[in-house]
Amino acid sequence: MILFDHVSKEYPRSGLALNDVSFQVRKGEFCFLTGHSGAGKSTVLRLIHMADEPTRGEVRVSGYASGKIRPREISMLRRKIGYVFQDFRLLLDRSAAENVAFALQVTGARAAVIRVKVGRLLAQVGLAAKAESYPAELSGGEQQRVAVARALANDPIVLLADEPTGNLDERATRGIFDLFRSINTAGTAVILATHDLELVRQNSGYRVLELDHGALVYDSTSSS
Amino acid sequence: MPYALREALAAFRRTPVLTGLSATMISLSLFVVGLFGIAAHNIRRVLERVEERVEVVAYLRDDARPDAVRLAQNEIATFPEVREVLYISREQALELAKQELGELRSLFGELEVNPLPASFEIRLKAGHHRPEEVQAVAQRAGAYAFVEEVRYGREWLDKIYLLRRVAGAAALVIGGAFAAVAMLIIGAAVRMAIFARRDEIAIMRLVGATDGFVQRPFLLEGFLTGLLGAALALSFTFLVYRILSGAVFQLEWIPDGWTLSGLAAGGVLGIGASAAAVRRHLRGI
Known part of the structure; x- marks a missing residue:
């Protein structure tokens, strides 16, 4: 459903944000995206949302390929992608x-x-x-x-969450995470970007992708 | 009410001063065009009436042979621009002069010799009164050897045409300058509207609104502002027309087609200015 094929992303001012990243997320999967701030987590989410185009490689989401997708198709694709942020954006x-x-x-x-x-x-x-x-x-x-x-x-097929619990206390974090789990149980894939390793550790049954300086350094599915 | 219309009307409520300023500038530019439009239209009407009376008079030499004159009269009558050619003999000319200049009748009565030449009065068909056409007929009539002189009031005909062209050009230049300023102000109004709603626009993009959907309220806002400006301009122009028409001149109101074009121009100015601002500034959000 989501495929990163040797994707690199370079921004004119801040330089290389992603370096040759390849992974795949399947329908209905729950996956943590971890790493320090600046590791490239938000860039991955922006590429899935087609808000940015990769500098090299290809991103495929629900049959649409970066580089080939037309502006109107981007709007249609975004209706299938839910997106939440640390600062809520209400x-x-x-x-x-x-x-x-x-x-x-x-x-x-x-x-x-x-x-x-x-x-x-x-x-x-x-x-x-x-x-x-x-x-x-x-x-x-x-x-x-x-x-x-x-x-x-x-009714998105995937929910992208960029540090959704970053501004929340422990109790609220628990509540939001439970909400994500129930959404995932109902069939929606969830990609949760967080630097909160405690949250990841407490939910060790889920897949973890770890980024470091723009490179994918760990994927729990390929190591297991 | 559709979303775009609701948002466009909400923008009027949110920034009434800016909207008012935009509409006023458009109305000023179209008001100038409207005034010159009335002038151009009335000059044209006067011109049409004057044109109907334009005729070419060819004065004949006294020694012209009657058969040659008759031949020429028939020939000139076949020119495509010519409706009829009247031959005025020297005696008829004197008679006409006596009638038209009644107070000098005694003077003519005392003359021993008739000083007036015979002439052709060449009347032109409707729609063949442009200066170059009149001049062409005059030139061809003047080519006959026995034609002494041809007159057709060239100078004032040229002047009226020039006046009409100047009025048209002035309307275009001044109206155009005002229109450019109006477009800049509408652009600024739309930019401010975009800035005020940047969060909303960002979320629209986030949840998959199409670019067309995002742009529509702004385009509609520009269109309505332009239309409002044009309606204001029309009211001002009509007011000035009524004041001048009653007191100073006998004026005619501009044709309906021009009025509708003015309204359409307002709408197009507004939507054009919005489109330019929206396209440029939405990319930055």
């Missing part, structure tokens, strides 16, 4: 329900469909009671749940 002037609905509105969904789906998504992340709350009225963990609900709005 619209502060909209309620939780409106933030989730936004992801459906921009893809042209009908109002009646949006209403039903938003209710279901907020229930799924445990925030049905706070649908009308604004981000400023929610805790960090709750804001991240809204972001996850938004990421799931278009």
Whole structure:
């Protein structure tokens, strides 16, 4: 479903971010992407999201290949990819329900469909009671749940999470991680980028990809 | 209400001053074009009326042979531009002069010799009154040996045509300059709107909105601003027309086609300015 084939990425100012990285993520897989900050985790996620193009090599996601994909196809591909960030990236002037609905509105969904789906998504992340709350009225963990609900709005095949627990306390981290696990159990692949090795250690059953200075230095599936 | 329209109208509420400034600039540019449009249209109407009365008069030498004159009259009548050729004999000319210049009648009565020459009055077909056509007929009529002189009021015909061209060019240059400024201001308004909504745009991109979907509200905002400006310009122009028309001149309002073109021009200016700003600045988000 996701294939990195000898991918390197060089940015004009910051230099080499990824160096000859190859791996594959299958449908419904759960996978940690670890490494120090600056190791290239975010670059991997941006390449999957087709926000950047590799300098060398090829990235394939759900049948689309970097370099060949057209702008309109990028939009269509992104509807199949959920994305959450450390800083949540919610619209502060909209309620939780409106933030989730936004992801459906921009893809042209009908109002009646949006209403039903938003209710279901907020229930799924445990925030049905706070649908009308604004981000400023929610805790960090709750804001991240809204972001996850938004990421799931278009029924993605993969959920990308870039340090999703970086701003959360231990309890909220646990809650968000459990949410990711249940999303994965329902069939959505999850790629979770984190430098929180404690979180990785506590969940040692999952695949781990480790990056160091842009190179893939460890893949738990190939070593086992 | 569709998403793009709702967002475009929301932009008016969010930045009313900037939107107002954009619409005012477009209205100023089109107002200038409108004023010159009224001038050009009315000059054209005057010209059309004057043109109908333009005729070429060929004065004949006194020693012209009658058969040669008749032949020439028939020949000139076959020119493609010519409607009819009247022969005015010397006696008829004197008679006409007496009628037209009543107060000098006694003077003509005392003359022993008729000083007036015979002439052809060459009337032109409708639509054949352009200076170069009139000049061509005059030249061909003047080529006959017995034609002494040809007159057709060339200078003032040229002047009216020149005036019309100058009015048209001035409208284009001044209106164009205002339009350029209007486009820059609309561009700035759209850039500010994009900046104010950069988070929203980033999230639209994140969740897979197409570029067209992201751009549409901004294009619509530019279009509506332009249309508003054009409507304002039309109102100002009409006001000036009413004031001038009642008090100073008898003016005609511009044709409906021009009015519609003005409105369309406003919309196109607005959407063009937005498109340029949106394309450039969305790439940076």
